[in-house]
Amino acid sequence: MKNNLIYIFWMNENTGIFWVRNDFRITKNKALSFVSNNHSKVSAIYIFKKTDFENKREAQRWWIYKSLTNFNQKLKKYNINLELMIADTYESAFKKILEINNFSIYWNKIYEPSYLRFDKNLKEKLEDKNIFFKIFKGNILNEENEVKKNDGTPFKVFTPFWRTAESIYIDKEFPKKDLVKKTKSKIKFLTDEIDYKKILPKKNWYKKFEDYWIPSEEEGLKIKNDFIKNKIKDYGENRDNPDINGTSKISPYLSFGQLNVEDIWESCNKISEKKKGYRKFINELGWREFSHSLINYFPEMLKENLRKEFDKFPWQTNKKYLEAWKKGMTGYPIVDAGMRELYKTGWMHNRVRMITASFLVKHLLINWKEGEKHFRNCLLDFNEANNVAGWQWVAGCGADAAPYFRIFNPILQGEKFDSKGTYVKQWIPEISSIPENFIHKPWELKEKINNFELGKDYPFPIVDHQKARETALDAFQKIKKN
């Protein structure tokens, strides 16, 4: 009893650090809840790791800047300062932090191998220095090593993975509310005060994002609630059509933890009539779990093909094609619309992600790694697990992947999922005068309409679909024979 009292007194006197990572929220934030309930002086620290952002993740710099600003406002109500530290690596950041005395530190897990590795090393250092710490479950339903086959090996196929994962999660105790408590007084832990603006990217292309997104917990919750109230029932029918605003668009909020997946699950569970839309949506959360499980069981897939036969694939290097793809100038409207939507809004519809990715790897024969890099730079919702798994799925070299020989026809995909051309016209205004029946194949238009001139106003296709398809199938045959 006496020891307990001493411990509580010591916890109260010590500064509690909440290490903010991808968890910019108050709701269901285990580490933040714990620290605020056990320490009277709390500081929140975000470490901007420069090496993660050098020539990559430009779009996300803006999201983080906004998240810091909005989260700081929220934390003020709890007497907590959100302090920013900029460092080359976490190692160098913690070298400085560990020089400061009298603190305990708490954080939620991120399910990426490099983060989990770092946690392990930091744990040892903290133990050596007798610094109290606690690591909490992160933004996931099941822990990274929980879902396995009966023989203990990891799943590589989605359906059995998700059947098992879902039943494990359902059997768990209902997660706690994890309320955050107002602390006694506000403190500053770090000596330097760094302006959040320092992490904005140099190019100001991010300014356009302001028209589409508000990176805050309130906004994430509003979007989630609106989706569950009004859209989830039709999600099964609408989710594949980029011309309909039928998906949730919660992805960046999930990637940065403004939303918590257990909370989403709980909200979905409260739906009284659980129809097809509900099931489909829950399955998508399942794909997110599957990607995270894959990269932790097979961390090599972050850099290499999961299916080794693809190591011999004759990828082409073609800067001109790659640039045309990035700029949305391939001459295939559905591909170009997607790439322009990405550049302008930092997000792209899932169906169009599949079409654009397939075009890069199958029509242009460019290695999926180039596409993964570009998405990483431009997506606000980028996360290692979903991006790498998504690319490898499309390329055919991942787990439970689309077979390589299933090559998306960009014309038919456009006609099927954007039948009136509403989506392509939104992102490629220069083709808006083209009639519906030619909108996905403007090169078939024989006469000039409203002065529209192919080759001048919009490019001719950079490759011929039929020929590209055959070349891709030939290349695939070669790796099959080897």
Ligand SMILES: Cc1cc2nc3c(=O)[nH]c(=O)nc-3n(C[C@H](O)[C@H](O)[C@H](O)COP(=O)(O)OP(=O)(O)OC[C@H]3O[C@@H](n4cnc5c(N)ncnc54)[C@H](O)[C@@H]3O)c2cc1C
């Ligand atoms: C080539 C490629 C790259 C991708 N890169 C990313 C990425 O970096 N970050 C990312 O979050 N998603 C990625 N995805 C998956 C998917 O496209 C997005 O999650 C989805 O479009 C986000 O929009 P939404 O929130 O409206 O999704 P909804 O359809 O409303 O789905 C709800 C949530 O489920 C999850 N989800 C949905 N589809 C998938 C999927 N196929 N795989 C894994 N999780 C999924 C996401 O967290 C999403 O927010 C990628 C897909 C492909 C094909």
